Amino acid sequence: xxxxxxxxxxxxxxxxxxxxxxxxxxxxxxxxxxxxxxxxxxxxxxxxxxxxxxxxxxxxxxxxxxxxxxxxxxxxxxxxxxxxxxxxxxxxxxxxxxxxxxxxxxxxxxxxxxxxxxxxxxxxxxxxxxxxxxxxxxxxxxxxxxxxxxxxxxxxxxxxxxxxxxxxxxxxxxxxxxxxxxxxxxxxxxxxxxxxxxxxxxxxxxxxxxxxxxxxxxxxxxxxxxxxxxxxxxxxxxxxxxxxxxxxxxxxxxxxxxxxxxxxxxxxxxxxxxxxxxxxxxxxxxxxxxxxxxxxxxxxxxxxxxxxxxxxxxxxxxxxxxxxxxxxxxxxxxxxxxxxxxxxxxxxxxxxx
Numbered sequence: 314x315x316x317x318x319x320x321x322x323x324x325x326x327x328x329x330x331x332x333x334x335x336x337x338x339x340x341x342x343x344x345x346x347x348x349x350x351x352x353x354x355x356x357x358x359x360x361x362x363x364x365x366x367x368x369x370x371x372x373x374x375x376x377x378x379x380x381x382x383x384x385x386x387x388x389x390x391x392x393x394x395x396x397x398x399x400x401x402x403x404x405x406x407x408x409x410x411x412x413x414x415x416x417x418x419x420x421x422x423x424x425x426x427x428x429x430x431x432x433x434x435x436x437x438x439x440x441x442x443x444x445x446x447x448x449x450x451x452x453x454x455x456x457x458x459x460x461x462x463x464x465x466x467x468x469x470x471x472x473x474x475x476x477x478x479x480x481x482x483x484x485x486x487x488x489x490x491x492x493x494x495x496x497x498x499x500x501x502x503x504x505x506x507x508x509x510x511x512x513x514x515x516x517x518x519x520x521x522x523x524x525x526x527x528x529x530x531x532x533x534x535x536x537x538x539x540x541x542x543x544x545x546x547x548x549x550x551x552x553x554x555x556x557x558x559x560x561x562x563x564x565x566x567x568x569x570x571x572x573x574x575x576x577x578x579x580x581x582x583x584x585x586x587x588x589x590x591x592x593x594x595x596x597x598x599x600x601x602x603x604x605x606x607x608x609x610x611x612x613x614x615x616x617x618x619x620x621x622x623x624x625x626x627x628x629x630x631x632x633x634x635x636x637x638x639x640x641x642x643x644x645x646x647x648x649x650x651x652x653x654x655x656x657x658x659x660x661x662x663x664x665x666x
Contacts (some may be wrong), residue, residue: 315468323494326407329505341581344387354559358655359539362402362403362443363403363404363405363452364380364382364385364395365405366380367381367402367463367548368380368458368460370461370463370464370488370489371463371489372463372489373491374585375390375493375494375662376389377388377487378402379467379602381414381455382406382454383451383453383455383456384455384485385410385411386410386494386496387400387406388485390555390614391662392472394488394521394596396411396662397410397516397517397518397521397623397626398518398519398625398627399645400412406445407617407622408515408614408628408666409447409515410450410515410517411515411516411517412514413450413512413514414451414512414513414589414630414632415450415471415498415500415639416450416471416477416481416510416511417447417510417512417634417638418447418511418512418513418514418632418633419447419513419610419630419635419637420636421435421445421637421640422444423437423444423656424437424476426439426509426640428508428509428638429506429507433473433476434475434479436531439484444545447513447515450471451470452469453469453612455468455485456469458484463490464487465486465610466485467484468482468483468484468485469483469484470482471483478506479502479503479506479508480502480505481504481508481510482501483499483622484498484499485497486499491530492659494662495527495658496500496514496657497655497656498655498656498657499655500512500648500653500654501648501652501653501654502648502649502650503651504524504650505650506650507647507650509638509639509645509648510633510647510660511608511638511644511646512632512633512656513610513630513633514630514631515628516628516629517612517625517626518598518600518626518628518629519589519598519619519625519629520589520598521591521596521598522592525589525614525624525626525627526565526566527564527565527566528562528590528591529565530560530562530565530566530587530588530590530611530612531560531587531588531590532559532587532609533577534552534559534560534576534578535552535560535578536550536551536552537573537575538554538572538573538636539572540572545637546575546635546641560578562590565613565627568613570611570612570613571610571611571615571616573610573611573632573635573636573639574610574611574613575635576609584603584604585601585606586599586600586602586661587599587609587665589629592660597664598660598662600629600631600658600659600660600661601660601661602658603653603656603658605633605654606658607633608629609631609632610628610632610636611628611630612628612630613628617640631658632644
């Protein structure tokens with residue numbers, strides 16, 4: 314069993330509740346919840362945001378916008394600095410920007426897997442690659458559970474559905490402090506049988522560049538997982554001597570990357586860190602993961618369906634398991650009935666130079 318799994322059935326404490334996501338425009342903590350229930354000056358209904366109610370949390374100059382749909386991280390700014398390549402309130406999320414991925418990250422080949430002596434077939438949510446991608450909760454409406462000026466917690470119950478016969482209680486906690494943003498993902502297996510489990514997230518880091526070619530990236534992985542044409546790992550290779558070796562900061566230039574890294578170097582605090590630096594100024598941002606995340610996917614966005622969004626940010630995806638783990642077993646967790654799992658990652662807007 315991987316570190317971070319316990320038999321604690323309780324939820325994750327957060328700040329006191331002070332609002333709802335009912336879409337009435339009421340404030341939550343110090344933030345504002347907005348939806349499409351307002352009217353325009355002519356009395357006609359205003360368009361509802363594609364990602365549902367919007368929630369703002371803040372701490373000093375830091376501001377984070379979160380959404381009802383997927384409890385997603387839509388934007389993160391510090392003053393005039395933009396730390397994420399996100400999306401506008403009026404836009405639908407594309408490229409999984411800022412979404413959390415439950416109960417698996419990345420891909421499952423053919424959307425099928427075997428568990429407990431039974432075969433399961435998921436809906437193919439990536440038809441072009443004949444696979445199921447990024448879990449089952451990222452398009453669901455999540456409920457705001459608790460909030461304060463600098464924090465917000467969302468909950469969702471994932472019930473049984475096609476190819477997934479279990480029930481999970483899910484919670485996402487977002488909190489800002491002087492060190493930046495921390496995101497905690499927690500689940501409890503509410504079923505009467507063990508289930509496979511993995512989780513991840515899908516933010517795109519930005520240092521304000523129009524494209525990432527001149528930016529410098531540092532990734533702490535010494536092993537990468539080469540993939541086939543469908544994005545399914547076909548082995549493990551050392552990064553030495555390859556374009557994937559970013560253990561020291563390197564200009565991204567025209568590197569095209571969409572692979573998972575593992576064997577992550579960690580600091581004394583147990584965290585592994587990915588760094589993105591501007592090639593034009595001293596701006597930098599880091600994404601860190603705790604020891605619950607042994608994999609990091611790096612995605613330079615070259616294959617996004619929207620040409621105008623390609624290479625405008627660097628996708629950094631914390632993952633508790635490898636792509637296709639429901640079949641390979643690499644990093645896959647087993648949650649027993651009543652078992653709880655929690656994992657944390659975050660973004661540091663003020664990394665050491």
